[in-house]
Amino acid sequence: MVFDITILGSNSASFAFGRHQTAQIVNHNHHLFLIDCGEGTQIQMLRYRIRLNRINHIFISHLHGDHYLGLLGLLSTMHLQGRRNPLFLYGPPGLAEIITLQFQISDTRLNYHIDFKELETERSYQILETDTLTVQTLPLDHRIACCGFLFKEKPKKRRLLRDKLPHGLPPVHLNALKRGEDVKDEAGNVVVRSEEVTLPPRPSRGYAYCSDTRYNERLIPLIRNVDLLYHESTFTNEYAERAAVTYHSTAQQAAEIAQRAEVGRLILGHYSSRYRDLTTFEQEAREVFANSFLSSEGATIPIGELTNESD
Ligand SMILES: [Zn+2]
Ligand SMILES: [Zn+2]
Helix, strand or coil, X not given: CXXXXXXXXXXXXXXXXXXXXXXEEEEECCEEEEEEECCCXXXXXXXXXXXXXXXXXXXXXXXXXXXXXXXHHHHHHHHHCCCCCCXXXXXXXXXXXXXXXXXXXXXXXXCCCEEEEECCCCCCCEEEECCCEEEEXXXXXXXXXXXXXXXXXXXXXXXXXXXXXXXXXXXHHHHHHHCCCCEECCCXXXXXXXXXXXXXXXXXXXXXXXXXXXXXXXXXXXXXXXXXXXXXXXXXXXXXXXXXXXXXXXXXXXXXXXHHCCCCEEEEECECCCCCCCHHHHHHHHHXXXXXXXXXXXXXXXXXXXXXXXX
């Protein structure tokens, strides 16, 4: 089952050195979710062939421009492309007002419905549940209300060993075996034992998105053991003081969170426009957490191990 992220923008405040403002796509089993929507996000989606109307859920972490200024253009294009499906838009208080006012003044009546979901950013709680996935908020420590997002796969079913199955079992029995239940005859005798014809479920994978925040230990228990962590790293050690004052993190602080939370891999991003070369970010992070990598525009990064479609 596909579970990955595609980076559309890896930079902070402004466009620099080919790097765009923050935005990324989460693809879970071909359902696409957009996280943050900096200016130019729809251009990036065009570039990387991501179809706008496959997105039904957009998550905005906070209302600094580099995380949402692309939203109005994107919502307008969805309208022009004839979207009919409702769109679920999650964001901190104020987002609904901003969007509604702009469409109101331009007398734009969208041909689809936007379902605004106002987020509380002070606590962690579940905001979305699908058949296979949950999404919950992660409180972040920033200058204004801000939260990250934790995507977690639900527990999976056991996997059938086709060559060990007796012929002709009806779907109801196959489903029971996948749930770990044995198949019994009318007298209650076990006919097929689940353990003998199935493998344990694949592990449930998790992805945590944390931007923007200063070093925040409260995150550690919430993101423990996730397969992939994206954590902002606006500055290198040289500007550690500036990071603290502006409520941002250094690459090394991001790595410290990753290391203490024992995550699988760390992806850095939200770089300050003052840096042309980013190698110091990776170097400084790896001193603390070896499995640290830079994000870059257009990169698709798998979450955990790749598994077959049917699992
Ligand atoms: Zn930002
Ligand atoms: Zn910010």
